[in-house]
Amino acid sequence: MAHAxxxxxxxxxxxxxxxxxxxxxxxxxxxxxxxxxxxxxxAVISDSISRNTMAKQAGDLSVRGFLSDYYSTPEHWDTKTSATRVLRALNSWCYSQSQHVKEGSFVSSLSAMVFLGREGHLFHMGDTLVFRLRGAEFEQLTRDHVTDVGGYRYPSRALGMDGSVDIDYTHLALKQGDLFVFTTQAVRGTLMPSDYVRLIRQDASDLDAACERLANEAKQRAQERGYGGDQFCFQLLRIDELP
Structure with a gap:
């Protein structure tokens, strides 16, 4: 019998x-x-603040940089060592580059999750959000690192913010059927846990369509509450089979 x-x-x-x-x-x-x-x-998600003129470059670079460098690490390094070393090097690079630009910075929040065998390894900096939906249980796996400055919430402990970085690490056992939701701080104040469960479960066979439902409902709620049509992004990942 072939191993799954x-x-x-x-x-x-x-x-x-x-x-x-x-x-x-x-x-x-x-x-x-x-x-x-x-x-x-x-799976990786990153997010920079709206006031950052280089937000798009910061977000794209952190995601691309992490993925290319993580898969280039030596095979004998374990997951935690590989991802942590890559993120520390990326943090140093982003921090040093920011010193050379006149406006904006290479600072971004980032959450990356590695799925290996029957285990998940979550690495997190800043205020991006990762949730797990298991059965009817909906749980936030990341902590929001934010600072209030003059009524605005800014991410703290984000990638590229300082010469050294504190990385949250969470180790999880995976179960078949687990669903992981990756999103950004913009969604705060729009969707409730029950909304996520309802919108995903409505039809979980097409995950792109489930993400569209989440994004559209978040946008609608934001407009109703006068937030304006901010940008929303959702990434859904499902464990279909475990080895």
Missing amino acids: QLLISYGQAFVAPERRQHRSSMSVRLPEAPLLKVKGGC
Whole structure:
């Protein structure tokens, strides 16, 4: 009998006003079998503040940089060592680059999750959000690191904010059917846990469509509450089969 391997499905949706640049970035990478067995699959989301003129570059760069560097780490390094070293190096690079630009910075919040074998490894900095939906239980896996300055909430402990960085690390056992939601701070004050459960469960066979439902409902709620049509991005990832 052939051994089952890790099988993952995912979907994504982005809602953003045309005239404004994206300031969030997200990606999923599921490599071919040999690399999947050694390094696992990976989902990343990053988000920079709207006041940052280089928000789009910061978000894109952190996601692309993490994925390319993580999969280039030596095979004998474990997941925690690989991801932590990559994030520390990326943090130093972003921090040093920010010293050379006149406006804006390479600072962004980032959450990255590696799925390897029957385990999940979550690395988190700043205020991006990762939730897990298991059965009817909806749980936030990340902590919001934010500072209030003059009525505005800014991410703290974010990537590129300082020469050194504190990285939250969470180790999880995976279950078949687990759903992970990756999103950004813009969603705060729009969707309740019951909304996530309802909108995802409405039809979880098409994860792109489920993400679209989440994004559209968040946008609608934001407009009703006078937040304006801020940008929302959602990434949904489901564990279909475990080795």
